[in-house]
Amino acid sequence: MTSRRDFFKFAGIAGGAVAAASVSKVAMAALPEPVIQTSAETSAPLVPNFGRPYNPVVTLNGWTLPWRMNQGVKEFHLVAEPVVREMAPGFSAHLWGYNGQSPGPTIEVVEGDRVRIYVTNKLPEHTSIHWHGQRLPNGMDGVAGLNQSAISPGKTFMYEFVARRPGTFMYHPHADEMTQMAMGMMGFWVTHPKAKNPLIDEVQRDFCFLLNAFDIDPGSYTPKIMTMLDFNLWSWNSRIFPGIDSLNVRLNDKVRIRVGNLTMTNHPIHLHGHEFLVTGTDGGPTPKSTRLYEVTTDVAVGQMRQIEFLADEEGDWAFHCHKSHHTMNAMGHDVPTLIGVDHRGMTQKIRNLIPDYMVMGERGMADMAEMEMPLPDNTAPMMTGQGPFGSVEMGGMFSVLKVRKDQKPGDYKDPGWFKHPEGTVAHEYTGPLQAPARFKSEGGQSMPLAETPKKQTVVKARKPTRHTEH
Numbered sequence: 286m287t288s289r290r291d292f293f294k295f296a297g298i299a300g301g302a303v304a305a306a307s308v309s310k311v312a313m314a315a316l317p318e319p320v321i322q323t324s325a326e327t328s329a330p331l332v333p334n335f336g337r338p339y340n341p342v343v344t345l346n347g348w349t350l351p352w353r354m355n356q357g358v359k360e361f362h363l364v365a366e367p368v369v370r371e372m373a374p375g376f377s378a379h380l381w382g383y384n385g386q387s388p389g390p391t392i393e394v395v396e397g398d399r400v401r402i403y404v405t406n407k408l409p410e411h412t413s414i415h416w417h418g419q420r421l422p423n424g425m426d427g428v429a430g431l432n433q434s435a436i437s438p439g440k441t442f443m444y445e446f447v448a449r450r451p452g453t454f455m456y457h458p459h460a461d462e463m464t465q466m467a468m469g470m471m472g473f474w475v476t477h478p479k480a481k482n483p484l485i486d487e488v489q490r491d492f493c494f495l496l497n498a499f500d501i502d503p504g505s506y507t508p509k510i511m512t513m514l515d516f517n518l519w520s521w522n523s524r525i526f527p528g529i530d531s532l533n534v535r536l537n538d539k540v541r542i543r544v545g546n547l548t549m550t551n552h553p554i555h556l557h558g559h560e561f562l563v564t565g566t567d568g569g570p571t572p573k574s575t576r577l578y579e580v581t582t583d584v585a586v587g588q589m590r591q592i593e594f595l596a597d598e599e600g601d602w603a604f605h606c607h608k609s610h611h612t613m614n615a616m617g618h619d620v621p622t623l624i625g626v627d628h629r630g631m632t633q634k635i636r637n638l639i640p641d642y643m644v645m646g647e648r649g650m651a652d653m654a655e656m657e658m659p660l661p662d663n664t665a666p667m668m669t670g671q672g673p674f675g676s677v678e679m680g681g682m683f684s685v686l687k688v689r690k691d692q693k694p695g696d697y698k699d700p701g702w703f704k705h706p707e708g709t710v711a712h713e714y715t716g717p718l719q720a721p722a723r724f725k726s727e728g729g730q731s732m733p734l735a736e737t738p739k740k741q742t743v744v745k746a747r748k749p750t751r752h753t754e755h
Contacts (some may be wrong), residue, residue, distance in 0.1 A: 316403050316441070317353050317362040318719070325371045327530045329697065336455030337395045339477035340487070342543070343697060345494035345684070346524045347473075352388035352711045357446070361392060363414070365470065365616070366407035366459075367434075367593045374518060376503065376665040377501065379506040380469035380523065387469030387523050388495050392456070394448045396479040401445045404436060411435035414444065415459040416474065418567040418589065426596040429460035436460075451485060452569045453479040453543040453589045457496065467510040469523055471547050472497055484570035488593065490534045493543035494522045496552050496584065496606075496682065502617050504661025514549060519611040519681035526683040528611070529672035532604065533697050536690035541593045546584040552611065555581040560603035563590030581607055596688045600623060601703045606682035614665045614680035645746065651653035673702040
């Protein structure tokens with residue numbers, strides 16, 4: 286990675302024209318040096334060392350793009366290029382992204398900043414960038430063919446506009462969008478308020494990440510770009526559990542989490558142990574009169590949601606999408622429901638022919654988290670993650686909020702597992718038990734049936750095996 290110290294020494298070099306247009310080879314010499322990052326770790330917040338101060342965000346398993354000041358303009362350089370993204374330890378994908386990562390780096394500015402972004406295209410096809418949710422001149426909106434010419438391979442374009450309102454935004458292509466979004470091209474944008482705003486509270490921790498999804502066959506590296514709904518990898522910032530970093534905060538910190546959805550479906554994001562307020566959307570801060578305490582908020586396609594809460598309960602709290610199939614990794618969606626089927630006799634006969642054969646799902650999906658089944662190279666187990674009490678049996682869009690009273694202010698290091706006070710952990714009970722009360726009546730009905738069925742029908746529910754059956 287090019288160091289941030291090297292980047293800032295370029296401050297003061299001349300800029301270019303104001304329109305979103307290609308940049309000549311002569312002007313290329315004056316561009317900010319592109320900063321490249323390939324690590325999948327969560328980087329520390331990038332504290333501004335000049336300009337208007339603000340409390341920077343922490344991008345989950347990501348980083349913030351450095352800038353230079355050029356005659357009062359904040360200049361950034363994005364490089365659209367193929368990247369290799371580690372989605373979890375031992376599992377990487379060949380994606381498209383920006384500056385060595387997918388998603389690309391977060392861009393942070395202050396309300397009222399004039400921003401200039403150079404975009405260099407190193408993809409095998411043309412591209413553009415749409416600044417999702419921004420108020421800007423029409424010619425800077427980034428829709429190829431409508432607002433600008435597409436950026437051809439090898440070319441550099443320049444976008445310039447004023448960050449007119451504070452809030453939580455995104456950037457992504459608006460050229461061959463189906464391919465480029467499916468390959469991972471997207472990034473986060475945060476505009477901080479320039480002064481005290483009655484609708485924007487000060488917080489001690491400010492996290493952000495994008496929801497994205499991929500369809501990658503087990504053992505392969507490249508997403509299938511034609512998939513509409515049946516994705517098998519649901520991720521936060523292109524990471525799947527247990528490869529998603531935890532969100533580490535200090536007890537009684539005011540915490541903000543910004544979430545953007547660039548998948549093909551909605552995601553009910555759920556936090557354990559705390560209630561939160563939805564304090565912002567892609568339209569800006571929400572009026573305080575509309576805010577309700579919730580523990581789950583639905584983030585629809587193309588939406589941003591900004592939640593805030595007081596981290597006043599110590600512990601390791603689950604934080605995840607509440608669609609159960611979105612907390613699983615690849616290989617699980619086509620497994621039939623075999624709960625209650627006794628395979629013992631058949632299994633031995635099959636093993637005479639296939640020694641490695643194993644029963645899957647006879648007692649439930651949790652069996653799969655315990656099986657030591659052979660997997661193709663470059664594949665993540667369907668459910669995984671080892672907690673202090675055993676297998677967590679999760680995957681996909683799942684992480685942990687870690688609240689600690691001894692976490693230092695501004696310290697984002699993982700504090701390890703929570704040490705529960707004595708007597709506060711659920712445990713096995715071995716004493717006497719009374720028979721539980723069970724509901725026995727079938728209830729009444731609003732009126733008699735016109736025709737009584739000759740034979741009572743018992744319906745056996747079958748869990749959907751594919752997302753298209755939801």
